[in-house]
Amino acid sequence: xxxxxxxxxxxxxxxxxxxxxxxxxxxxxxxxxxxxxxxxxxxxxxxxxxxxxxxxxxxxxxxxxxxxxxxxxxxxxxxxxxxxxxxxxxxxxxxxxxxxxxxxxxxxxxxxxxxxxxxxxxxxxxxxxxxxxxxxxxxxxxxxxxxxxxxxxxxxxxxxxxxxxxxxxxxxxxxxxxxxxxxxxxxxxxxxxxxxxxxxxxxxxxxxxxxxxxxxxxxxxxxxxxxxxxxxxxxxxxxxxxxx
Amino acid sequence: xxxxxxxxxxxxxxxxxxxxxxxxxxxxxxxxxxxxxxxxxxxxxxxxxxxxxxxxxxxxxxxxxxxxxxxxxxxxxxxxxxxxxxxxxxxxxxxxxxxxxxxxxxxxxxxxxxxxxxxxxxxxxxxxxxxxxxxxxxxxxxxxxxxxxxxxxxxxxxxxxxxxxxxxxxxxxxxxxxxxxxxxxxxxxxxxxxxxxxxxxxxxxxxxxxxxxxxxxxxxxxxxxxxxxxxxxxxxxxxxxxxxxxxxxxxxxxxxxxxxxxxxxxxxxxxxxxxxxxxxxxxxxxxxxxxxxxxxxxxxxxx
Numbered sequence: 001x002x003x004x005x006x007x008x009x010x011x012x013x014x015x016x017x018x019x020x021x022x023x024x025x026x027x028x029x030x031x032x033x034x035x036x037x038x039x040x041x042x043x044x045x046x047x048x049x050x051x052x053x054x055x056x057x058x059x060x061x062x063x064x065x066x067x068x069x070x071x072x073x074x075x076x077x078x079x080x081x082x083x084x085x086x087x088x089x090x091x092x093x094x095x096x097x098x099x100x101x102x103x104x105x106x107x108x109x110x111x112x113x114x115x116x117x118x119x120x121x122x123x124x125x126x127x128x129x130x131x132x133x134x135x136x137x138x139x140x141x142x143x144x145x146x147x148x149x150x151x152x153x154x155x156x157x158x159x160x161x162x163x164x165x166x167x168x169x170x171x172x173x174x175x176x177x178x179x180x181x182x183x184x185x186x187x188x189x190x191x192x193x194x195x196x197x198x199x200x201x202x203x204x205x206x207x208x209x210x211x212x213x214x215x216x217x218x219x220x221x222x223x224x225x226x227x228x229x230x231x232x233x234x235x236x237x238x239x240x241x242x243x244x
Numbered sequence: 245x246x247x248x249x250x251x252x253x254x255x256x257x258x259x260x261x262x263x264x265x266x267x268x269x270x271x272x273x274x275x276x277x278x279x280x281x282x283x284x285x286x287x288x289x290x291x292x293x294x295x296x297x298x299x300x301x302x303x304x305x306x307x308x309x310x311x312x313x314x315x316x317x318x319x320x321x322x323x324x325x326x327x328x329x330x331x332x333x334x335x336x337x338x339x340x341x342x343x344x345x346x347x348x349x350x351x352x353x354x355x356x357x358x359x360x361x362x363x364x365x366x367x368x369x370x371x372x373x374x375x376x377x378x379x380x381x382x383x384x385x386x387x388x389x390x391x392x393x394x395x396x397x398x399x400x401x402x403x404x405x406x407x408x409x410x411x412x413x414x415x416x417x418x419x420x421x422x423x424x425x426x427x428x429x430x431x432x433x434x435x436x437x438x439x440x441x442x443x444x445x446x447x448x449x450x451x452x453x454x455x456x457x458x459x460x461x462x463x464x465x466x467x468x469x470x471x472x473x474x475x476x477x478x479x480x481x482x483x484x485x486x487x488x489x490x491x492x493x494x495x496x497x498x499x500x501x502x503x504x505x506x507x508x509x510x511x512x513x514x515x516x517x518x519x520x521x522x523x524x525x526x527x528x529x530x531x532x533x534x535x536x537x538x539x540x541x542x543x544x545x546x547x
Binding site: 212218 | 515
């Protein structure tokens with residue numbers, strides 16, 4: 001973990017509620033599947049946001065406006081600075097990917113798949129990507145994955161774009177060696193059942209500190225209690241215990 | 245003895261700053277960030293007789309100038325704390341640590357304290373009496389002078405280490421409870437634990453926290469801490485460890501003027517992992533600014 005002051009270099013709106021922010025600063029040690037924790041004026045707790053990309057000294061995050069913190073972020077402009085804790089969480093273990101991994105992102109779970117896709121492509125893997133959204137107007141990042149050379153399928157729940165239905169519909173009949181996913185919990189649960197190989201799931205939980213001190217985000221797994229912020233957010237399929 | 249050093253129950257602290265239990269784990273996570281030997285000491289994660297997972301999630305809710313937590317004393321149990329956590333801590337912390345103990349029956353407290361009494365690393369036992377008494381209809385030990393005194397006496401019987409009783413602020417008369425603990429043999433009092441609070445999510449129209457209620461902490465509760473430390477310090481003759489919303493070096497001075505011999509820092513660690521180090525580094529500047537030579541001179545100075 002590192003505490004760093006980042007400067008916003010670019011901030012663009014991707015959809016009605018989703019924004020992309022590029023931050024310049026000390027990015028050393030940031031890995032794919034990790035998250036950062038951002039301090040905002042007037043708000044007590046930091047806001048955990050997943051890492052979308054990290055290239056040189058630029059960290060890219062893509063976030064959805066869901067409350068006070070992200071509303072405040074959406075109003076920020078290039079040149080402003082943010083106090084950020086980086087290097088949080090375990091991240092994806094890409095060594096298990098096999099030759100043809102599939103990456104499955106749902107909604108605001110799409111961004112963390114980008115850095116994983118980029119690294120897997122660089123490792124010479126044939127990367128397939130499934131992106132799930134509710135409707136056409138919510139689709140983002142499709143071209144970014146295509147630009148990496150990934151085989152991209154988009155699914156929309158209302159059928160307004162791409163495959164009609166959920167990411168599980170897009171997965172049907174697909175040939176893959178392993179999977180990586182991030183998205184809303186109902187999607188993760190559906191994928192747990194629908195996938196035929198092992199894989200890694202990235203989870204979300206309300207956090208206090210984000211670095212393992214407060215035990216605010218603990219969960220039970222087959223291999224014992226884990227902190228989503230420290231031993232997670234990525235859990236392997238074999239260790240997940242779903243709680244009803 | 246430097247100008248920041250203070251005495252706590254016969255043990256000299258280099259400075260009065262103590263990360264509060266539940267906000268600093270067993271220390272080694274923070275040792276990755278800075279040398280935790282700069283601390284006065286720290287109070288480790290609340291430990292119980294048996295391992296506990298704690299409450300379901302969500303366990304955390306944000307508030308204006310603070311947060312609510314309902315972690316529910318997640319800890320590996322005293323046996324593993326001694327066999328696994330303390331050896332890990334030894335590699336990065338040379339000082340005596342404060343052992344924070346919780347229980348749900350008087351005999352649980354006594355058992356856990358007896359085990360920790362054998363640990364050379366442990367300097368003080370900080371006994372959290374805010375937990376519900378399973379044999380007392382679930383009422384917290386800390387809301388009743390007799391129950392708090394009973395825990396104090398039971399713990400004193402099994403240890404020679406200083407026993408500091410950590411009091412809940414969710415009571416009508418904090419002074420009566422502090423006095424009962426002193427009479428039962430407590431070597432110190434620490435306060436305040438969190439204030440009982442609750443948040444409701446307007447979107448779901450349900451409580452934010454799965455446990456519905458939880459402990460409110462953070463800078464918002466600081467004035468309550470100052471008031472309660474002041475009241476207790478003026479009623480007992482044993483040292484006080486003050487805490488509750490402490491965020492800055494100025495807060496430390498204020499709580500010591502109210503009567504605290506040492507000061508715990510809690511929620512601030514969760515927002516700024518360097519909070520305690522930053523406060524320690526800033527204390528000399530604040531002492532100079534207010535014309536204070538030695539911190540130990542000002543304890544209870546506000547009359």
